[in-house]
Amino acid sequence: MKRFFSTFLIITLVFTASGQKELTLEQAVLGQWTEFRPKTLPGFSWLPGTDEYSFVSNDSLIIVNITDSKKNRAVTLSEVNEALKANSLQPLKRVPSAWVDSKQLRFIAGNYFVLYNSVTKSIESKFLVADNSENQEFSPDGRWMSYTIGNNLFLANALGEVITVTNDTTDGIVNGQSVHRNEFGINKGTFWSPSGRYLAYYHMDESMVTKYPLVDISKRVGELVNIRYPMAGMQSHVVTVRVYDTQNGSTVELKTGEPREQYLTNIAWTPDERSILIAVLNREQNHMCMNRYNVSTGDFELTLFEESSSKYVEPLEPPLFIDNNSFLWLSRRDGWNHIYQYLTDGKFVKQLTKGEWEVTSINATDFKNGLIYFTSTKESPLDRHLYSVSTKNGSITRLTTGSGTHRCMISPSYKYFVDFYSSITVPNRVVLNTIKGKLVKQLIDAPNPYTGYNVSLPNLITLTATDGTTLYGRMIKPVNFDSTKKYPVVIYVYGGPHSQLVTNSWMGGARLWECYMANKGYILFTLDNRGTSNRGAQFEQVIHRQLGTVELGDQLVGVNYLKSLPYVDSTRLGVHGWSFGGFMTITMMLRASDHFKVGVAGGPVTDWKFYEVMYGERYMDTPDENLDGYRKADLKNYVTNLKGKLLIIHDDMDKTVVPQHSLTLIHEFIKNGVQVDFFMYPQHDHNVMGKDRVHLIDKIIRYFDDNL
Structure with missing residues (x-):
């Protein structure tokens, strides 16, 4: 007993002296992005078309006007819930933060997608979320919401009118959903045109793909759950792209040709909505054609360019249009992921970035001033910095400082950017900069969230x-x-x-x-x-x-x-x-x-x-x-x-x-x-x-x- 008491006393004295607590297993597994998330600006977003930004603070969405602090305002949870109550809609537990434009927020309230006007504090429209529906996506003009139920595709408007785009009943036919098992950067199955008139969507026939059996044990008697799973070397599914016209209700299938076992990836609309670009990859994945198809007829129009490799080609980002006639393309064709510029007729303009480093993302395109903003590994594979490149002379300028990881969000006016920065020693530092990289204001300097705990850092x-x-x-x-x-x-x-x-x-x-x-x-x-x-x-x-x-x-x-x-x-x-x-x-x-x-x-x-x-x-x-x-x-x-x-x-x-x-x-x-x-x-x-x-x-x- 004396030995036990002495040991207990020593442990108590050590703990008291250090003043540090040990993490529980639950904290260690579930708390990294909740309890121990470094202080930040949650829900940060630029308001479209403005130099205002917003973030969530408690039960309010704070809106900050950079040039005039007197114009700062807030959207409160109570205001939103009052508007929802007036429309017999279910209240929210958290204030919404997803802007559609500079005034309106879109969010789910109960069984409805709601469009809320933050100025008039009223509900502008609501879209019923159909039972068992998935993959909801709104047209750019906000008139339509596309969604899938089972393997079919539907449209709905704010009046509650529903259009059945597909009505396939054959087992293995899937519409409007992700295809090719989410490879090649594919993560969805519907693609609205810029004006919202057309909806392109994937049509997949996987009826020929072998079924793989899984067992659902949650039932009284375990039930068979078959999934279509094409194993290496076996027959794969066949995918086409179709285009639905909301004005006349017609559907056109793009003539993507043979062989049928190919990958239709990285879909992009041309700004004039006359054509669709698709990166068509052969099953061997060593040859890609960037093809252009006519929206009205579905006809193949032109191969803009091709890429091949003795090992594999892997397109991951769709063409990014910077004006009506030209677009940017990310490619590893020279061994490193870089930015290339093309015209819509396939003419190669120039390679905008070059070197033994990788562009990891394109952040913004200010083509009016001839600047493309991107994040890359130029300084080190361990770091991420924001840069600009001139489309005129190819000069590259680094806009962030401090070795580490910079996640930057550029304002719609291209005058400012907010930099969320961390490193092996910095939990989170958020600063507002001019687009030239000059500090305007430090917004957050997060302390170590593990202070008071025994946590050894890497x-x-x-x-x-x-x-x-x-x-x-x-x-x-x-x-x-x-x-x-x-x-x-x-x-x-x-x-x-x-x-x-x-x-x-x-x-x-x-x-x-x-x-x-x-x-x-x-x-x-x-x-x-x-x-x-x-x-x-x-x-x-x-x-x-x-x-x-x-x-x-x-x-x-x-x-x-x-x-x-x-x-x-x-x-x-x-x-x-x-x-x-x-x-x-x-x-x-x-x-x-x-x-x-x-x-x-x-x-x-x-x-x-x-x-x-x-x-x-x-x-x-x-x-x-x-x-x-x-x-x-x-x-x-x-x-x-x-x-x-x-x-x-x-x-x-x-x-x-x-x-x-x-x-x-x-x-x-x-x-x-x-x-x-x-x-x-x-x-x-x-x-x-x-x-x-x-x-x-x-x-x-x-x-x-x-x-x-």
């Missing part, structure tokens, strides 16, 4: 791959780190395309639960290997036809670095990742088994022939074309190599990496007499979200606690 690390390529990583140590001790390390990995886990931003791209886990006596380490994003085509495409090989080599560079550190216990290395990261986790456990003691793989791809056509064939070609590549990446071939403890986690309703991946691998482990652990999360789809995520992270940490 450090950034630079390593060199075996071919001389620079690699970036981050490390999180326990708050009470002691360099004279030896620590186990858990490597958190993703490693696949379209990812960058390590950035010069607050937390370095890390999740808060990693800091929580570090305080349990671990070092957390992450490395972006070759194959990840924002480092140019060569850096990414080196993985083509051999997924897992180069990535593993780079991760082992990180492992060798860790083993060189005097405070790392090289006999206690673990690895964890999800999806592609799950694939990498098992790859590391089986193909480099001497290095790792414990692995936890979530939603892992284990055999690329089970993965879908679009992603799988881009990086691996088909199984028939790349027998050796698929064999080498098939993790079933390495099960007898396992030396450590491996936990595989999968979701039973996973529509992205179907459960067959984990189950076939486990079957192979069993056949070879190799023990492995498995856990399934019911009723989740390719990750575990919401409150159940606390259970997931707890399970992951417990597995390392018990075995590492």
Whole structure:
């Protein structure tokens, strides 16, 4: 009893002296973007056509006039709810913040999309949200709302009138929804013309695609849920683009031609609404044509330009028109993502940016003054800065200062921009600048949101791959780190395309639960290997036809670095990742088994022939074309190599990496007499979200606690 009391007293005195609290698991998993979100301007937006901006503060939407503070005003939640009550509409719990123009806000209230006038404080119009409807999108003039119910497309107006655009009943015919499994930057299925007269939409026939069975266990007797899932090398769906004319009710299908198994991506309307541009990509994904089609007849008019690659072409952003006759196009054709200018007749004007760095986004186009504003990695792959480029002489000007990540929003007048800035040491700093980059006012300087808590922040690390390529990583140590001790390390990995886990931003791209886990006596380490994003085509495409090989080599560079550190216990290395990261986790456990003691793989791809056509064939070609590549990446071939403890986690309703991946691998482990652990999360789809995520992270940490 005396010994217990003495220990308790020591712990109490330590806690009192430090004055620091430990995160709970719930805080670590769910609190990063709620309780511990750095102070900011929530709901920030420029009011269209003005030099006013707005943000949410408590129950008000504050509107700031930059040039005259006497014109500042607010939209209050009580005002909005009074107007809703007067129209027998359901009240809101939060003030809306989505502007349609300088006066009107659009939001959902109960079963209606509502247009609210902030000046007259009245409801201008309301659109009934039909039962079971999805994919709602408003026409630019606000007269129509498009939406889907099931696999069909509908239009509605403010009077409650409904137009049935499609009425397909055949199983496998889908209208107005995203296609090609959301690859190639596709995230929706409807595209309004600039005036709102026409609605272009995807029409997909996936009736020929094999059905993959999932089981819904929420019913008294489990029910079969079939999804259409085209696996690599198998028959894929057929997509066309149709155009509905709201004035005469006619529909025209664009004649996109043969072969039917192609990808229709990056749809854009010409400003005159006479034509539609589509980046048409062949199934092999190594040749793209930017085609123009006639809206009235559907006829093919012209191929504006073509792009090809010995590996793959991946258009991700639609053409961006800067006037009636010209547009901008983002392309990696010279090995780096840059901005090109074209005329609508296909004439090449110029390449606006050039260099061994990537344009990550186009922020605004002020063609009247000959300036394009963009964000890029020009200073460092870890940083993001805002720049302008002159369309006249190509001169580039950096507009932001301070190494780190700048997320900038430019005013409609192109006179100002607001810069949301963070770095590995700065939680969030928001400043208002002139368009030349001169400071007007600092709006926010956020303190460390973890003050009062034991949270160790990441450090950034630079390593060199075996071919001389620079690699970036981050490390999180326990708050009470002691360099004279030896620590186990858990490597958190993703490693696949379209990812960058390590950035010069607050937390370095890390999740808060990693800091929580570090305080349990671990070092957390992450490395972006070759194959990840924002480092140019060569850096990414080196993985083509051999997924897992180069990535593993780079991760082992990180492992060798860790083993060189005097405070790392090289006999206690673990690895964890999800999806592609799950694939990498098992790859590391089986193909480099001497290095790792414990692995936890979530939603892992284990055999690329089970993965879908679009992603799988881009990086691996088909199984028939790349027998050796698929064999080498098939993790079933390495099960007898396992030396450590491996936990595989999968979701039973996973529509992205179907459960067959984990189950076939486990079957192979069993056949070879190799023990492995498995856990399934019911009723989740390719990750575990919401409150159940606390259970997931707890399970992951417990597995390392018990075995590492």
